[in-house]
Amino acid sequence: MTQLVGQELATGTTAPTTPTDEEQRRAGQWRDIWHLFTRNRLAIVGLVLVAVLFLTAALAPLLTSYDPYDQDLTNTLAPPSGDHLLGTDPLGRDQLSRIVFGSRIAVIVGLASILLSTVIGVIFGAMAGYLGRGWDTVIMRVADVFFAFPLLIGAIVIILMLGRGVLPVILSLAIFSWATVARLLRSSILSTREADYVMAARALGGTGWRLVTRHILPNSFAPVLVFATFNVGVAVVAEASLSFLGVGVKADVPEWGNMIAVGRGYVGTSDYLWLFPSIAVVLTVLGFVFVGDGLRDALDPKLR
Amino acid sequence: MVTFIIRRVIQMVIVLLGATFVLFACLFVLPGDPIASLAGSERARDPAVAAELRQRYNLDDPLLVQYGAFVWNFAHGDLGEDYAQRRPVNEILGPKVVNSAKLAGVAILIDVALGIFAGIIAAVLRYSFWDVFITLLTTIAIGFPVFVIGLLLQQTFALQFGVLPLFGMNDGIKSYILPATTIALVDAALVARLMRGTLLEVLRADYVRTAIAKGLPRRTVLSRHAMRNAVIPVLTYLGISFGGFLSGALITEAIFNWDGIGLALVVAIQQQNNPIIVGIVAYSVVIFVVINLIVDLAYAALDPRIRLS
């Protein structure tokens, strides 16, 4: 998925000339991007899904009539009914509440791990791309070390060390995702650095920090943004996979991966146990994928 | 070119050392004593036996000493001995590596066939029903976690329709189909999207437009000019994917009882069987890195822009 984004994105840009013109143009650029984005129907669907996800996570207690931790041993494994719209789990807990509250974990883990990996990746990628030579080699080799671990395997090793829980999952996912972000940003910066407009800005006397923040970063950032958006989906699936393997968040936390892991034993007998959390995962990931797709198409200057 | 290769190989070795050291350090600080309990049971080991084993496996040595010994042995192809069965890790993992490789091989074939084919159709027939259908399908496929796909396939084809074996490797070719498809499906969706994307980009390029303007038949343009350039990024992506497949598809192997290294890793982690964990992760890392290297070299060879720079 990472290669996908790297290859698909073009990184040429148009060149602003003076500061005031640039600000105007930038405002215009954003409006253009928004227009392109909203024209894409799938992107709208994605945006809606993501919005629903966030709202569900934020308003969870208001949306449910049961406490997701509340056990009812007299009513376990009950199929969907008027009382429990999505049935109850093997401890009698209301499935609907657990799915709704599960969105919190998905949002927290998804956003936090990607945010963390993006921040780390951007810092190191920018350093490598802009400072070049020595910094570049060292940072890229370190990135390679982390890049060498397949995501799940690396995450499992970290979690073994730190124990189960939300924080270790976030950390482990972030640790093994930042390398791709760094690589992406670095190559993006490398190509922008040599662009005419940057040379022009430098010739005009622009230096260092201003150069990086005003000219290079904004134009190299697009691939990172798109990648990050996709990656939230990847993070949600990875997190569910870890829980599925028994090395994710703690066992009693309402979380989709945990629920699917439990439901897996009931395939064929109580399918609603794994089906609904699976749908939740799929829809969440799709939301981010659609948005990422739309973002990529909108940011691609060749299509503008 | 030669210096390029040498440089990259040296980088690879450094990365390997770094990665294995990180792994070793992580396992070293794990709570719990891997020798403390009898494997597969819930009894504590006799302290005298535990002491004997600690000595045998040098578990009381400091981290650096253990790591040094590991690297030395690794360079000689020796991954140490498994704590439980007391057999060389190589002997235990060897057949599993082969099994994972076989599965990866079939998976990559499915991946290539489905992915490239679907991608080409979507690009060539842009905006048609097929394009929309394929684009939608591939986008949706990305959202499905591997375990959901595996379970669904197993339920449908093995239990419901009974046409394919439920698990195991004993039915010849038929055994490969479900697990390989499970591994390949999501990746094929990504390949299709990538193929479509690069092909579309290439088809817009000037030299292609020129070729068409020149009057060359569509098919020739496609095969001789467009595909050759469009397929490069896809091939590099497939190379990386293959590396990923070889590292063992943990979840798929668990669901289908495929005796490969992914499954061995899951079990070893539950049993805290460190030599196996180190062996498998080290192997995965080596594969990943080596394949990355090959892909990089191939990309450099194929893309004249890089080769000539």
Added chain:
Amino acid sequence: MQRRLRGTAIAASLAVLATVAAACGGDGGGEPPGEAGRAGGTFRLGIVEPTAIDPYNSQESEGGLVTKQLFVGLTGVNDAAELVPGVAKEWTANADCSEWRFTLTPDTKFSNGETVTADSFITGMTRAGKKSAASDVAYHMAGIAGFDKLQDGSAQTFSGLSAPDPNTLVVTLSAPDCEFDKKTSHTVMSPVPSAAGEATNAGFNEMPVGNGPFKMAEPWQHNKSITLVRNDQHSFGMTKLDRVELTILNPNNAAELEYQGFQAGQFDWARMPPEQLPAAKARYEPMGQWLHEDTNGMNYLLPITEDGEMASKEARLAVSYAIDRQAIIDGVFKGFQTKSTTIVPPVFKEAYQQGLCTSCDKPDPTLAKDLAQQAGLPPGTNVRLAFNTGGGHELWTQAVKAQLEETLGWRVDYAGEPFDEMLEEQRQPKAHGLYRFAWGADYPTPDNYLFPLLATASINKDDGGTVNGDNRGRYSNPRFDQLINQERASQDDAERVRVIKEAEKLALDDMALIPLWNRSQYRLFNAQQFTGGGLDFNEYPPLATISLK
């Protein structure tokens, strides 16, 4: 102590074994073999990869399953948890149980034709006890004189073993043990042929040669299969099956694979994942293929009694009264467990005291709250509840957590850890709280529950305060120790049972262990093609007596 059982008793015991197996086969599973059974057939089942099948190190249940088919030891155990003759047709102990004399049935053979003698046993036990073997199961022989020297490498022979003549084995113990004969049923004390060599002989590890009802058809195909064929040199009764094919499954979801395999007709014997028990029972019980047995095992919560929140009897009783076992059994296990009111499981019919633990029978929230207050653990107290992951214990431990929180208002620190980590934690001087725990006896005696788990001698702390013995709860009661020692020194069976019962009552009054439920085992058996299904004392299918219909 005299135990005299004639040679013909061997055949009789096998018949008893078979009938009891059939009777214990539960609701309609299997008819008595021998009448309907005929020779032939291949029996197929699934197991997980054993650690070892060579008797020197065979340790867990799947390894034991194979080893028991390949080897017959001095003694065996029948379904009634009684010791029965194996190669030894009779055995006696001297007055203070410090020396045992086993008389072997003469002229029994290994599958390679070699005769089994007392020396074969000495060879087997010595090779397992040597330091270089580092055997995980040698400790079962720790009571034999000369064991320590063998273990620390200063001796290469087992001085406590001798064979005055080919059919007599004399075992001298380093300390008197009136139940030593029960220990001889363990596979580590199997006889081996002279070709066995040292414990490190990989050839023998992969393809052991024994005197059991079956022999290896080929070397162990790691992670794929183990294939057994009938051993025609077997001297103890006629095995009917031609072949046994054991498919090795991945431990991650072995029960699921076994069950699916059974449904698909690939296996003739299978466990089931607990979630599928209701559906499986509904489908297979009417077909007579359903087996159920409460076996040699028990499930508890282990309280650390030395220090911490569970140090007082009141605290432990509070926990026991707060847990509604039946609700968990009905809700989580859908009725497929039986609540336990004892430490010693029902399989030991004479020593079993049903209903001994009153707090286990019915929960009493008010009394529980009272006791918690008395123990100084008011609502809001932090209490630790830990369990090992990967064993399917997530759900019911959450139920216990919820019950403790609801009834007693405690804040339960709920932790799932890999088994090794949990074990390590329990051994540390600073351990505290409650742990999920289970135990099964190695020998067919209730002493093997009470002594290792509750005797002071079983704590075995080293200088750092780490517990090396099996009594990780650190229960220490001089009166209990007194009773246990009395029981161990007694040569009178009835007396022993009486004292064991008293000791168990003492321990339960102190709530030294908090019983939860028995070990209920369920299996599926292909009764359409085979007869003689059941679970033996070790929960194995009685392969030596199963036959085609």
